[in-house]
Amino acid sequence: xxxxxxxxxxxxxxxxxxxxxxxxxxxxxxxxxxxxxxxxxxxxxxxxxxxxxxxxxxxxxxxxxxxxxxxxxxxxxxxxxxxxxxxxxxxxxxxxxxxxxxxxxxxxxxxxxxxxxxxxxxxxxxxxxxxxxxxxxxxxxxxxxxxxxxxxxxxxxxxxxxxxxxxxxxxxxxxxxxxxxxxxxxxxxxxxxxxxxxxxxxxxxxxxxxxxxxxxxxxxxxxxxxxxxxxxxxxxxxxxxxxxxxxxxxxxxxxxxxxxxxxxxxxxxx
Ligand SMILES: O=C(O)CCC(=O)C(=O)O
Numbered sequence: 001x002x003x004x005x006x007x008x009x010x011x012x013x014x015x016x017x018x019x020x021x022x023x024x025x026x027x028x029x030x031x032x033x034x035x036x037x038x039x040x041x042x043x044x045x046x047x048x049x050x051x052x053x054x055x056x057x058x059x060x061x062x063x064x065x066x067x068x069x070x071x072x073x074x075x076x077x078x079x080x081x082x083x084x085x086x087x088x089x090x091x092x093x094x095x096x097x098x099x100x101x102x103x104x105x106x107x108x109x110x111x112x113x114x115x116x117x118x119x120x121x122x123x124x125x126x127x128x129x130x131x132x133x134x135x136x137x138x139x140x141x142x143x144x145x146x147x148x149x150x151x152x153x154x155x156x157x158x159x160x161x162x163x164x165x166x167x168x169x170x171x172x173x174x175x176x177x178x179x180x181x182x183x184x185x186x187x188x189x190x191x192x193x194x195x196x197x198x199x200x201x202x203x204x205x206x207x208x209x210x211x212x213x214x215x216x217x218x219x220x221x222x223x224x225x226x227x228x229x230x231x232x233x234x235x236x237x238x239x240x241x242x243x244x245x246x247x248x249x250x251x252x253x254x255x256x257x258x259x260x261x262x263x264x265x266x267x268x269x270x
Pocket of ligand 1: 130
């Protein structure tokens with residue numbers, strides 16, 4: 001099993017994001033690449049692709065795809081990612097939150113707007129993270145993610161907004177306790193960022209409250225097939241606050257419940 005170092009865990013705790021190299025083997029990469037093509041050809045019920053900003057390229061988004069495809073199901077449960085999440089959380093239990101695709105085809109200029117994830121999710125608590133991988137090399141000009149260093153500790157909950165003109169589900173209620181995302185691009189020198197280029201097999205690891213975004217895929221020679229899997233640990237509880245993503249709500253859970261349910265299966269622990 002892949003073992004994280006103390007430095008990895010410290011970077012995740014301090015900065016809200018870190019990178020792990022060479023975690024996902026080529027067999028898994030090939031299987032996920034095939035599963036992505038299946039999802040693009042026949043997306044499941046939570047498809048939320050975005051119109052391209054300028055009519056060029058294509059931005060395919062979809063979530064909870066593990067429930068629709070055996071390969072994603074197997075990967076979320078049996079690839080070693082739950083054990084990796086456990087190492088970051090130092091937790092007894094790990095639950096799957098959900099998985100999601102962000103495929104930017106060559107020449108898709110749509111940026112991924114600055115946001116933090118946990119306001120979109122019906123979860124409170126500290127043990128909430130994402131692993132993000134790409135089946136293609138990722139460079140700044142193909143849409144590498146950028147993270148605002150330390151922003152997970154701001155305890156600021158930014159109002160979810162759509163990532164673009166959408167096809168499919170993706171609408172958000174207003175939550176009066178959320179605040180609008182500041183115009184980070186207009187004050188770029190005021191922020192400290194971390195970002196990395198990735199090779200297939202590498203992972204970004206980031207906290208649910210870390211502010212992040214990405215440019216478009218300006219490359220003509222390369223796709224950016226981003227796939228992310230999110231997990232929770234002991235300190236994570238179902239939260240019915242308004243503003244969260246409707247497809248991520250679980251009718252069977254009440255406010256404050258442990259996450260474990262059909263939608264958020266317990267993978268490690270009892
Ligand atoms: O891949 C992207 O462009 C966005 C990814 C993202 O925001 C996330 O995984 O939370």
